Amino acid sequence: MSTHIVLDIDGRQHAIEADPDMPLLYALRDDLSFDNPRFGCGLGQCGACTVHVDGTPTRSCLLPVSAVGAAKIVTLAGLGTQDHPHALQSAFIHEQATQCGYCLNGWIMTAAALLRDKPHATEADIRAGLAGVKCRCGAHMSILRAITRATQA
């Protein structure tokens, strides 16, 4: 029942053999060692597993790997690097945002799409746009400061 699947991740092609029903998250983590999308709930409720699929923030814990097709996947690792950081990555460091950081992927990946579409998002826009992304430690204030800072970059 395994199927040959080719995924375009962070600009490179990766081939795997996998159950077509397997969620993309496990392909990323277990087959390809893209560890940053994280398992939080497996229910699409928390955002920890978020990746961009053709630019759309997507909960990879629910998306069957066979449904990705030729879509381009971007993970946090593909968003920016220490030498060429995304504005959000710099801002999160500046604000020392998040506590344990297990949720961080969900915030940055969701916010990256929000700020791409709305570069001058207000704090109200940011709160509304990030609704539903979970942070259990209660680091919301530093996260909001970081995303707001990124709008001013």
Added chain:
Amino acid sequence: MGNISRRSLLRAGGAIAMLPAGGALVVSFADPTTARAQAAAPPPAGPSPPGGPPPDQLDSWLAVQQDGSVTAFFGKMDPGQGVDVAIRQIVAEELDVAVDRVVIVMGDSERTANQGGASGSTGIERGGITLRYAGAEARRVLLDLASQHLDVPVGALQVRDGVISVIADPASGVTYAALIGDRRFNVAMQWNGIYGNGLVARGRAEPKHPADYRVVGTSVPRTDIPEKVFARHQFVTDIRVPGMLHGRMLRPAVAGSVPTAVDVASIADIPGARVVWKQGGFLGVAAPREWDAIRAARSLKVSWSQVAPPFPGNAALYDHMRAATPITRKEMVKQGDADAAIAGAARVVQAEYEWPFQSHASMGPACAVVDAKADAATMWTGTQKPHFAAIGVARILGLKPAQVRAIWVRGAGSYGRNDAGDASMDAAVMSQALGAPVRVQYMRGEGTGWDPKGPASIHRARAGLDAGGTVVGYSFESRGFSRTDIDTNESNPAHSLAGQLMGVALQPTQEFGVPTEPYLFPAQRRAWETIPPLLDRASPLRTAHLRDPVGPQLGFASESFIDELAHAAGSDPVAFRLAHLTDRRAIAAIRACAERFGWQPLVAGSSLGGGARVTGRGFAYAQRGQTIAALAVEVEVDRATGQVRQRRWVVAHDCGLIINPQGLRLCIEGNIVQGSSRALWEEVTFDQAMVTSQDWAGYPILDVVEAPDAIDIVLLDRPELPPSGAGESAIRPVAAAIGNAIFDATGVRLRRAPFTPERVRQAIGVPT
């Protein structure tokens, strides 16, 4: 589960049965009592558990490398509040090296001494003590070495950034690395013989005077955040070892039910899927691929024992608690005759408050990897107490504690004993049974439905006021489930789901607590009583420490009640508190908070507004150990929806000497936001059979949309006092502050948490 083929039925406790290659393998204990005997084994001999390298050696705490970097070995860990940075600052300060030259090894049971893990916000308060002494002692030893090397007396030497030079000849320097790089100090420390939080070892050197601090007190940034932001940080969920299998557990639909039959054939088509079923009720599956393990756990056909549903259901929880017969009662504070004083008072006020079970609901369900071999085991765990966890795993595996190494790797944030302590036990049992390293990661339902819970409680407060509005008698009594059905320390398998499912009954200890704010009430009683747990083993409602164990409950009730007393006395709530306090630090914190807030004296609820949205302000304070937190909040209540918006918080915080102001501010913010989540949203729900809040829909937490508009923090630095913990103090009064503000806004007192929109709407009534 019907339709189990007789052919494939296996009984737990039987021999190992193998199916054809590629099929499933069932493993059971040949002798199920082995696990019980192991689990019930007495603690290891000696004054305390094995605790890593010997605490009485300087080399156990610090090492200087050839490249001039310094490694600090810290026997606690940092769950994400930057404790590691603070420890590096303390070491850098004492050693006079740049803080970025100090690296830290945390929570490795083989490389760090057992300082108790993360526990009671003592990371800096207790954990920093020995590192501070070690830094000072290492500096002394290095100065001695330099004195010989340079042939000048120590008094003629100075240290800057790891270079020792003659004061009169600064070009004469010799580096720490040249003096001792990669070599051992071989210097003894005086150790108090205690492992855990109480461990203290010190050398001959006196640490610096706080007036001389240059690194301590500055906002050194965390090193883990860039790693996380650039997708390089490794969490425990990212650990993979060769030959590793992925494990998943099966839990019953009715708490207390255990498997009676397992149909191995039901997962025969899943590649490499194997079953581990142990006497009593331990049931897990494993497979080389994670997705296959998940599918196997979903597909495995299991018959479960019929048991009577054990719970009252959360709708009847408080009735059950009131009717229960207490196990233990303790009067922690008894001063004068409180009852007589209340009886003789001009006015008597009394109220009862209720607090539900709450869940850790960590951001990611627990994960652990255990590689159990015949004579040794290695475990990778996100637990807060790796040294103790290693002992627990040793005991469940029948190994000696010294044969197990726990390597702490950061997991999703924990706030006490979350589900991590169970995951490592499950992984250990499966690894031993399958002869391969096993990684167990729980699913969301286990992280929220089956994690140890913070206890539900009822608090009955009574007080008498004299004609002038002063308290003459005070009684505060709590009735709750013990906060320690299972111990926070993970060294005993009896305190894990795996141990209990293999036949070891719950061994609860009876612990609760009383308010600790030093109000001067001339006659008072503060007491608690605990009632029996709802299920005697493997209960999804078993309790353990959850951030500031029972503090949020106590703070909610006691600081709400102070507000009720102030109202009854016709007093401003801040003025009322100040009138009953003499503690100078408490008064200073309360005043600092009120001043920053712009608090003008007014009796609560005396300016009720009309309209769809009403605002109010609330005050509350807490004293936890040596740390003081005074909170004021302004809320807006939507009378139609019952939603409570946190418009503005002011926190005044005194935890003695501040090591890292930015880290402290972020820590306090986390207290407020998580505290408001617990106050406004969090309640474990359950029916008669099982916990029903198993995910983020069933167990909502505060959303970013509802996060406070602003949190303004006043740090009260006290360099003359030792640093005390900040991880749990400010969370304690949060619910009371919000409840007091809701009262000020609406005139309605909420005495049951959480203040969900529905509950607020019902309490205040539909607006006309």
